[in-house]
Amino acid sequence: MFNGLSLDQAPPLSVVIRFFITVPVFGILLSLIIFFNPHEVLIPTHPISLAAVHLMFLGVITMSMFGALFQMQSVLGGRPIPSALGNAFLIHLFLVIGIFALCGAFIFSLPELFIIASIFLGASILYCANLILPLLFGDITHDTLRGMRLPLIALSLTAVLGIVMASEYANSSFSSVHEAVRASHYSFGLIGWIAALIIAVAFQVIEMFYVTTPYGSWCKRNAFRIISASLLLKVLWIFTHLPYSWVFDLIMGALLSGFIFTTLKRLNQRKRRVSDVSIWFWQLGMALLSLAILTYGAFIGSGYDALQSVALIAFALFALAIILGMMGKIVPFLVWFHLSSAGYMDAPIMSNIIPATRAKGVFSLFALTSVTMIGGVFCLESLLVGAIIGGGMFGLLLLNLIHALRLYRDTLIHGKRFG
Amino acid sequence: MILLDTREFDHPLPLEMAVEHFKDLSEDAIIHMIHRREPLPLFEIISKNGGRYLSIREDENLWHIYITRSQNVKLEHPYV
Numbered sequence: 059m060f061n062g063l064s065l066d067q068a069p070p071l072s073v074v075i076r077f078f079i080t081v082p083v084f085g086i087l088l089s090l091i092i093f094f095n096p097h098e099v100l101i102p103t104h105p106i107s108l109a110a111v112h113l114m115f116l117g118v119i120t121m122s123m124f125g126a127l128f129q130m131q132s133v134l135g136g137r138p139i140p141s142a143l144g145n146a147f148l149i150h151l152f153l154v155i156g157i158f159a160l161c162g163a164f165i166f167s168l169p170e171l172f173i174i175a176s177i178f179l180g181a182s183i184l185y186c187a188n189l190i191l192p193l194l195f196g197d198i199t200h201d202t203l204r205g206m207r208l209p210l211i212a213l214s215l216t217a218v219l220g221i222v223m224a225s226e227y228a229n230s231s232f233s234s235v236h237e238a239v240r241a242s243h244y245s246f247g248l249i250g251w252i253a254a255l256i257i258a259v260a261f262q263v264i265e266m267f268y269v270t271t272p273y274g275s276w277c278k279r280n281a282f283r284i285i286s287a288s289l290l291l292k293v294l295w296i297f298t299h300l301p302y303s304w305v306f307d308l309i310m311g312a313l314l315s316g317f318i319f320t321t322l323k324r325l326n327q328r329k330r331r332v333s334d335v336s337i338w339f340w341q342l343g344m345a346l347l348s349l350a351i352l353t354y355g356a357f358i359g360s361g362y363d364a365l366q367s368v369a370l371i372a373f374a375l376f377a378l379a380i381i382l383g384m385m386g387k388i389v390p391f392l393v394w395f396h397l398s399s400a401g402y403m404d405a406p407i408m409s410n411i412i413p414a415t416r417a418k419g420v421f422s423l424f425a426l427t428s429v430t431m432i433g434g435v436f437c438l439e440s441l442l443v444g445a446i447i448g449g450g451m452f453g454l455l456l457l458n459l460i461h462a463l464r465l466y467r468d469t470l471i472h473g474k475r476f477g
Numbered sequence: 478m479i480l481l482d483t484r485e486f487d488h489p490l491p492l493e494m495a496v497e498h499f500k501d502l503s504e505d506a507i508i509h510m511i512h513r514r515e516p517l518p519l520f521e522i523i524s525k526n527g528g529r530y531l532s533i534r535e536d537e538n539l540w541h542i543y544i545t546r547s548q549n550v551k552l553e554h555p556y557v
């Protein structure tokens with residue numbers, strides 16, 4: 059059974075890095091929007107709030123995940139993405155234009171921008187899914203690759219529903235099923251795309267990076283089936299106005315709770331208990347996901363709106379925690395690997411590419427951002443502080459990435475080759 | 478023979494450790510790396526830099542990898 063990694067057909071460094079380096083730029087923009095509009099971002103239906111939500115989920119989270127997909131598909135699958143360089147350029151460009159257009163459309167209430175956003179975001183997302191999905195079928199046995207099917211299908215559905223809503227916003231005319239479309243858009247995006255992809259990635263990286271026992275085969279086999287069935291039934295229930303749709307939320311909440319428990323158990327039982335910032339990110343991410351599940355459950359029970367805001371912010375921070383933790387591992391490895399395989403045997407060691415103090419700095423700022431942002435739902439001053447710290451965190455992340463790229467470039471220019 | 482048991486080291490440290498040893502490897506010396514999975518990225522680095530390797534799977538999570546820079550040294554695993 060193929061169970062390792064193959065970088066024989068790994069994409070060039072620029073394919074992945076172009077997505078990663080855009081993340082802190084959108085993160086800083088998001089921090090600015092929150093800082094200058096704290097009242098508005100806490101009103102879920104306010105255009106500024108919608109712009110902020112899409113900056114986070116598209117500009118930060120989806121942007122990172124696209125970069126990771128380009129890397130993982132080639133590395134895990136052995137079936138590389140065709141013309142990775144050109145396709146990554148187009149997908150990234152369209153995604154960036156689409157995000158700016160969508161946020162501009164919300165902020166400035168310009169109908170034309172909704173149309174432009176639909177075209178570019180739809181093209182980027184559906185093209186990316188169409189590019190990678192066919193590579194995930196056939197004789198694929200790797201659990202993570204099989205697990206990536208659901209997120210890509212869910213992302214495509216999220217995009218299609220998003221286009222439907224964008225056309226409603228462009229025409230300022232909302233159909234009778236607008237709320238159902240919106241709820242389905244959120245469900246497919248948050249659970250089907252983000253949570254499912256993180257679970258699929260965890261199946262690979264927790265065991266490999268931290269020398270833990272693997273996740274159970276039942277878990278690997280059935281997690282995505284349960285999420286798929288629950289999502290589809292929930293959407294059916296929403297559109298047909300059937301009662302008890304929360305039952306499907308309960309099932310997905312239970313599954314995510316099981317994922318949290320098994321992940322933390324594995325991390326706590328790892329053989330070599332060395333200090334690693336990426337483990338702190340995983341642990342904090344699991345705590346944030348727990349908070350998101352608990353507060354969403356409490357919101358369903360009580361109808362208290364602030365709890366829904368806490369759940370959404372905690373969920374976004376959960377995804378960001380995993381992304382930051384993984385980025386801190388992947389970027390140094392890719393820089394080191396590409397230099398080493400090109401024969402630069404004086405390639406910097408991985409721990410020097412993003413020094414531990416800087417990685418810990420990102421973690422500390424992220425932890426503070428999490429506390430202040432969640433507290434910001436109840437205290438506006440906390441949200442302002444959170445925006446400042448969050449901006450600082452994304453700034454430091456940007457510096458770390460630039461530092462890594464500078465080391466890569468300097469070694470290419472001045473490095474000594476082997477032999 | 479340089480023995481390098483990396484089974485309990487977090488990824489990607491084992492790859493870095495192996496490459497560091499490979500850099501300083503004398504012409505006819507061999508690294509015997511013991512690892513919990515097949516380190517395919519390492520093979521690309523070794524091959525692209527004039528080295529050779531032999532990879533033997535002994536068990537589900539136990540691999541023996543032999544690495545040399547020599548084109549003449551015979552790589553073999555005693556249990557196969």
